[in-house]
Amino acid sequence: MSKIAIVTDSTCDLPNKVVKEKNITVIPLNVHFGEETFLDGIDIKPDAFFEKLSTSEIHPQTSQPSVGRFVESYEKLLKTHDSIISVHISGKLSATYSSALQAQKEVGNDNIKVIDSMNGTLGLGAIIYKLAELNQEGKTFENIVEEAEKLIPNAKFMGLVPTLEYLAKGGRIGKAREFIGSLLKIKPILGAVDGEIQSVGKARTLVKGMDFIVDELKNHNIKTLFIVHANHSERADLLKEKASEVVDSKNIIIAEFGPVVGTHLGPGAFGVGFISSE
Amino acid sequence: MNTNKEISLEKLILGINNFIFCLNLYKEKINNLNVFPVPDGDTGTNMLLTMKSLDLTYEENMTVEDFLFSLKNSSLMEARGNSGVILSQFFLGLLSAYKNNKILSFKTLADAIVNAAKTTRESLPNPVEGTLLSIYEDVGSIATKNFETSKDLSGFLKILSVQSIKSVKDTPNKLQILKDADVVDSGGLGFAMMINSWFYSTVYNNQEDIKKKLNEAYLEMISGLSDSVSKDFYDDSEEIEWGNCTVFTVRGENMDISKYRKEIPEFGKSAVITGDSSLMKIHIHVLETDQIIEYANAIGKVENIFIQNMDDQTKDILDSKKDYKNINTSIISICEGKGVINLFNETAGNAMHILIGGPKKNPSINDILEIVKNIKSKNIIILPNNPNILVTVKKLLEISDREGIGILETKSIQQGISSVVYFDDSKTLEENIKVMNKGIASIEEASVTMSTRDVNLNGKDIKKNEYIAILNDEILDSFNNPRRALEYLLNDMSSRNEILTVIIGHDSIEEDHEKLEESFYEQNNDNELMIVEGNQPYYNYFILGE
Numbered sequence: 001m002s003k004i005a006i007v008t009d010s011t012c013d014l015p016n017k018v019v020k021e022k023n024i025t026v027i028p029l030n031v032h033f034g035e036e037t038f039l040d041g042i043d044i045k046p047d048a049f050f051e052k053l054s055t056s057e058i059h060p061q062t063s064q065p066s067v068g069r070f071v072e073s074y075e076k077l078l079k080t081h082d083s084i085i086s087v088h089i090s091g092k093l094s095a096t097y098s099s100a101l102q103a104q105k106e107v108g109n110d111n112i113k114v115i116d117s118m119n120g121t122l123g124l125g126a127i128i129y130k131l132a133e134l135n136q137e138g139k140t141f142e143n144i145v146e147e148a149e150k151l152i153p154n155a156k157f158m159g160l161v162p163t164l165e166y167l168a169k170g171g172r173i174g175k176a177r178e179f180i181g182s183l184l185k186i187k188p189i190l191g192a193v194d195g196e197i198q199s200v201g202k203a204r205t206l207v208k209g210m211d212f213i214v215d216e217l218k219n220h221n222i223k224t225l226f227i228v229h230a231n232h233s234e235r236a237d238l239l240k241e242k243a244s245e246v247v248d249s250k251n252i253i254i255a256e257f258g259p260v261v262g263t264h265l266g267p268g269a270f271g272v273g274f275i276s277s278e
Numbered sequence: 279m280n281t282n283k284e285i286s287l288e289k290l291i292l293g294i295n296n297f298i299f300c301l302n303l304y305k306e307k308i309n310n311l312n313v314f315p316v317p318d319g320d321t322g323t324n325m326l327l328t329m330k331s332l333d334l335t336y337e338e339n340m341t342v343e344d345f346l347f348s349l350k351n352s353s354l355m356e357a358r359g360n361s362g363v364i365l366s367q368f369f370l371g372l373l374s375a376y377k378n379n380k381i382l383s384f385k386t387l388a389d390a391i392v393n394a395a396k397t398t399r400e401s402l403p404n405p406v407e408g409t410l411l412s413i414y415e416d417v418g419s420i421a422t423k424n425f426e427t428s429k430d431l432s433g434f435l436k437i438l439s440v441q442s443i444k445s446v447k448d449t450p451n452k453l454q455i456l457k458d459a460d461v462v463d464s465g466g467l468g469f470a471m472m473i474n475s476w477f478y479s480t481v482y483n484n485q486e487d488i489k490k491k492l493n494e495a496y497l498e499m500i501s502g503l504s505d506s507v508s509k510d511f512y513d514d515s516e517e518i519e520w521g522n523c524t525v526f527t528v529r530g531e532n533m534d535i536s537k538y539r540k541e542i543p544e545f546g547k548s549a550v551i552t553g554d555s556s557l558m559k560i561h562i563h564v565l566e567t568d569q570i571i572e573y574a575n576a577i578g579k580v581e582n583i584f585i586q587n588m589d590d591q592t593k594d595i596l597d598s599k600k601d602y603k604n605i606n607t608s609i610i611s612i613c614e615g616k617g618v619i620n621l622f623n624e625t626a627g628n629a630m631h632i633l634i635g636g637p638k639k640n641p642s643i644n645d646i647l648e649i650v651k652n653i654k655s656k657n658i659i660i661l662p663n664n665p666n667i668l669v670t671v672k673k674l675l676e677i678s679d680r681e682g683i684g685i686l687e688t689k690s691i692q693q694g695i696s697s698v699v700y701f702d703d704s705k706t707l708e709e710n711i712k713v714m715n716k717g718i719a720s721i722e723e724a725s726v727t728m729s730t731r732d733v734n735l736n737g738k739d740i741k742k743n744e745y746i747a748i749l750n751d752e753i754l755d756s757f758n759n760p761r762r763a764l765e766y767l768l769n770d771m772s773s774r775n776e777i778l779t780v781i782i783g784h785d786s787i788e789e790d791h792e793k794l795e796e797s798f799y800e801q802n803n804d805n806e807l808m809i810v811e812g813n814q815p816y817y818n819y820f821i822l823g824e
Contacts (some may be wrong), residue, residue, distance in 0.1 A: 181808055183624050184779070186699055203823050204699050205776040208717075 002082040005139055006132045007073065009065065009096050010040035011089040011127040013228055015255045022040040026124030027073055027259045029096060034058045035234055040260045049098065049259035050231035052268050059169055062260045064095040067141055070103030074112055083111035084142045085166075087128060087148060089120045090195035093172060096203030110136035113145050121225040121261050122273025151275055153166045157192045158200060158216060159228070160209040160270020164188075172197055189213065190271075204269075212238050217246045220276040230257040230269040239270060283384045287342055290803065292380060293476040300492055301326040302470065307496065308471075310506035311464035314409065314455050315360060315548040316523070316563065319507075321464040324359030328340060329368060331356030342382060346373045354552070354559045355582055357529055361465040363525065363550045363561040364410050367394040367401070370552065380484055384434050387422035391438075401537075401552040403543035410452030410465035416445040417473065435477035439495070446499045460504040467499055486703035521565040524658075525587045528558045530578025538577065545570040587614075587634070596692055605629050606703050607657035607682075607710060610649055610666050611694055612641060615814030618691055618781065625698045629655075636691075640666050643674050651679060657682040657707040663694040684711050686709035691781065691814065692723035692822040698717070722771055722823035724749045726763040727816055728785075729756065745818065760786055760818035765794070765823055772802050775823035781812035783819060 008014075010028040017024055032051070033056055038044035040062075053060065065171050070086075077084055086104070091097040091190070097116045104112045112117040117124045130151055133225070134144050166191075167173040172198040173180075176188045188199035189209055203209035217225070225247040228238035236254050243252060257265060301308075301322065308322025332482050333352035336345055350373045353366035353508055371393030372386070377388045395414035399405045420441040421434075428434035449463040450456040474495045478488045524546075533555050543549040546564035553559050558577075564570055567585055574580045611622045612635040623630050633649055635641040650658060660683065662668040671685050684707050688694040697714040703711070729740050735753050740746060745757040747763040749770065757763040764780065771778055782791065791809050798807045812820060 043550075062377075183621055184695070184699060184776075185808060186625070201702065202699060204696065207776055208824065211716075215335075 002141065003080065004135050004144065005035055005077040005081040005084045006128060006135050006144075007084055007086040008124065009088050009100075009118050011094065011096070011261055012128050013121045013258050013261055014125040014128065014226075015253065016041075018129065018253065018255075022129065022136065022235075024128060024132050025073065025077060027069060027096075027100075029065055029094070030063045030105070031259045031263060032061045032063065038259065041258045041262040044259050046231065046256045046258060046262065049262060053262070053267065054123045060259075060263045061093075062170070064099045067099050067102045067106065068099050071106050074103055074107045074109070075164070077110070078109060083113070083146055085113050085115070085131065085135075085148065086115050086139070087124065087131065088114045089124055090118050090192065091116045091205050093197070111141070112139075115145075117156055117194070118152055118153065119192045121157055121159075121211050121257065122228050122255060122271065123155045123192050125226055125255065125274075126273045126275050127151045127155045127246050128225070129225055140259070143201055148158070149256055154276045155273070156244070156276055157271060157273045158213050159185055159265070159269060160213075161190065161265050162187075162206065162268040163266060166264055167197070170264040172253050172264045174198055205240075206268075208236070210235075210242055210270075213239070214242045214246060217243060217272070217274075220274065222247050223251060224274065225252045226255055226273040227252060228255040228257055228271050228273065229264055230271045231263050231267045232270065235268070235270045240274070243272070283425070283428070285384070285387060287336065287345065287382065289431065291336070292479065294329070294332065296475040296479045296488075297472040298326070298329050298490075300471045301329055303489065303492065304468070304496065306470050307505065308464050308468045311467060311500075312580045313459040313461060313507045314406070314453065314463065319525070320359055321361045322468060322626055324357075324362040325465070325468045326351060326405040327366055328357045328362035340723055342492050343373075346376050349373070350747045351557065354557055355749060357559055357561075358525060358584065359523060360550060360561055360712065361410065361468065363401075363552060363559055365469070366559065367398045367414075367552060370394070370397055370554075374433070375672060376597050381455065382412050384421075384428055384431070385424035387434075388418065389419055392418035394418070394504045397552060401550050403539070408449040408451070408466075408625060409457060409463050412449065412452060413442055413445045413463075413466040413469050417442050417799065431478065432480040434526065435480060435583055436474065437475040439470075441475045442473045443499055445494060447472045447501075450503065453546045453821070457543075461507055462499055462503060463505065467496075470499060470569055471496065479562075483548065523561070523566050524561055524570060524583070525559070525561045525585075526571070526574065526583040527553075528574050528578040529556065529579050529581060530558075530561065531556065533578060535557055541726050542570070542573075547572065556703045577734065602765070606708055607701075607705075608653045608655040609659045609660060609661060609698065609701060610637070610646070610653075611661040611663065612646075613663050613691055613814075614639060614663075615784065615812045617811035617813045618695075620779070621810065621812070622698060623694055625695070626701050629701065629703055630698075636664060636814070637666075640664070640670060641679070643670055646671065646674050647678065650674075650683065657684065659701075659707070659710060661686050661688045661694045663688045663691050665689045682683045682707060684708075686711060686714050686718075690725075691812075691820050692721065693718045695779075695781075695824055696822055696824060701713050720824070722750060722775060724767045724771060724819075724821040724823070725817050726760050726767070726819040726821075728760075728818070761794075764819050767819075768798060768807070769795075769801075771821065771823045772798070775805065777808065777824045778795075779808045779822040780807070780809045780822070781814065781820040781822070782809065783812055783814045783817045785815075786818040787811060787813060 007025045028042050031038045086100050088097045100114045104114050176199045179188045186202050189201035191200035201212050225238050227236050240252050302309050305322035305326050309319045309548045312321040314321045333348045350369045353369040357363045357366040372390035375386045375389035395418050401693045417438050424437050446466045478491045482488050539551045542551050546562045548563045551559040586819050608628050610628050610631045612633045614636040616635050619632050660671050662671045691731050697717045700713040700717040729746050733740050740756045745763045746756045747754045747767050
């Protein structure tokens with residue numbers, strides 16, 4: 001039986017425990033506070049990051065992993081694996097996918113498949129989770145690649161941010177820009193649509209936003225639901241309580257936004273990721 | 279007197295009917311040009327309504343003077359807006375010209391226009407060139423020069439028509455604001471169209487031909503300029519408070535009109551005082567109407583009071599300049615107050631149509647139908663925002679056969695605003711009604727208003743002029759000032775709501791609300807307080823808890 005490595009990047013925001021259990025390789029992006037650089041989730045964990053975010057005068061910036069880092073990881077993995085399936089954050093949100101593609105050419109091995117997930121955070125995480133499961137079940141390289149292409153259009157992410165300030169600063173706000181400065185401070189419900197951040201609904205309060213999301217969950221057949229928060233576990237717990245009407249709470253996994261995604265969403269953000277009609 | 283130069287009463291009535299015909303056709307085009315004295319986009323409408331209200335009944339035993347007298351009276355009584363009042367000067371002038379000449383002739387018509395110019399100049403405290411006044415003067419002067427040499431009515435009217443077009447084209451050179459807005463004077467253009475329509479009715483029998491010629495005259499007048507006041511112009515002028523356009527008549531005996539012409543302009547702006555010693559028509563823009571009406575009551579019997587809030591009107595125009603294309607579902611929100619209108623407009627953008635209405639100002643079924651008729655989108659959602667208006671809207675649904683109308687049963691502004699947040703034009707009508715209803719479901723609403731009489735409610739004695747705090751339709755308590763009532767409500771509601779939105783009414787707009795925010799955040803860390811201006815009448819505050 002051939003051995004396959006499932007690779008993703010740190011924007012998948014999957015909890016460490018899941019990463020270990022499912023044998024997933026996560027390539028970190030970088031977070032920069034001025035001249036200080038941290039490897040996402042390795043040099044800086046969410047708790048420390050949000051603490052630094054609230055106290056630092058410098059607003060952090062993020063960057064994709066270098067081609068070299070990908071080359072290094074791919075070459076190392078190919079010593080113990082026959083092939084690699086490497087799925088990443090939407091190319092419209094980050095240059096990570098293009099780094100991975102270049103690395104694949106550099107390594108020059110046809111057994112590496114690089115895929116754009118058209119998604120991010122737990123939208124990407126949900127895809128990876130499912131692929132890792134298939135891998136553990138012993139599916140073939142071709143099977144898993146084919147399955148990945150099917151999962152991409154069905155992977156969903158929805159979330160809310162208390163303020164749009166962080167998305168705007170990081171240049172990732174997309175079409176949700178129209179909500180900035182509205183008199184009633186309307187909060188858009190953000191989703192990944194066609195690989196970009198778009199507003200899929202709106203609410204005036206975070207609690208009503210949660211209700212919107214839970215209502216939306218009812219339209220999908222969901223096996224595993226990921227709930228993710230930025231340094232606000234009470235919100236995640238409340239959302240879990242509401243969502244357990246729709247998804248068995250045993251199948252709800254709570255995760256945290258990592259520093260890179262957290263840079264762009266800001267503290268207090270929360271959301272859900274899942275695969276529709278599994 | 280050469281009888282060829284007599285104008286029969288029949289021909290005059292035919293002329294007036296042509297005036298109405300052309301104003302009907304050009305009402306909107308004239309409205310679009312309206313920029314002076316207030317850009318409220320109603321010149322064409324006011325001219326048409328004034329003409330339509332003329333008493334044209336003629337009975338066998340009536341003399342021409344009787345007929346012209348009732349024409350003058352009806353025009354003075356019913357004249358609407360600045361332009362309508364100035365238009366009625368023509369009929370005032372016609373009666374006095376007839377009295378002088380004892381016959382309806384070319385000369386009488388020339389004199390009537392000259393008289394109209396003269397009384398218009400007298401009736402305005404600050405006559406402005408480049409308006410209908412200038413058209414009256416130019417056309418009156420050419421008529422005076424030509425009534426003797428003109429062979430027939432058609433030839434005479436042709437000279438007047440040509441001059442009227444020329445004068446209208448010259449208005450931007452005389453009045454800077456027209457030049458800035460890149461338009462000709464709307465009232466002047468309206469009058470020129472009237473003269474032209476009379477002229478062409480003497481040349482052509484076919485209405486299509488007349489329409490064609492009128493279009494040529496219209497295009498000639500606006501050539502090289504804009505056919506409507508640009509949205510930018512309205513945006514720039516949005517900050518100005520225009521107040522209320524107040525029009526009424528005063529009936530009395532031996533009224534000294536020249537005295538009132540001096541005194542009345544002190545009350546406001548754009549005053550027009552016209553009429554005679556027995557009937558005066560007054561048009562004025564004032565911030566508060568009470569004082570001028572009180573003053574007029576002391577002169578004589580005040581009738582036909584017509585008050586229109588021009589800030590709301592100006593807002594309507596801004597609405598009509600919106601891009602309504604590509605909208606699937608439009609919303610009609612019935613509300614009043616500049617800030618409240620703004621909240622609705624901003625929240626639903628191009629889908630939002632505003633109809634002015636509220637407590638004591640319930641729009642009629644026809645008012646709503648009129649808006650519905652003009653909406654091209656597939657679906658319409660109506661937000662009544664008031665229990666009485668809700669009843670009217672429900673009746674409308676029974677009689678209208680237009681498909682795709684839905685009512686969201688909002689009984690207050692607070693409900694209206696919290697529902698509209700959830701509107702999404704990419705959703706179907708049913709889906710929108712569902713999510714918008716959800717938006718209302720869990721809100722708390724409160725308000726502060728002044729009690730208008732002594733009452734006992736729920737065992738509480740409330741005195742007249744005290745401020746009552748109302749929460750979810752229940753009167754909680756009364757206070758001697760509105761701020762205390764507001765603080766009481768906020769304190770009560772803050773524990774149960776994530777966001778409290780305070781919408782400040784017209785009577786409390788001047789107050790400093792900054793301290794209120796400070797003290798709120800000292801006591802509440804997790805909740806949000808938003809304070810926005812609403813300018814709504816009757817209610818010092820609306821509060822929305824979500």
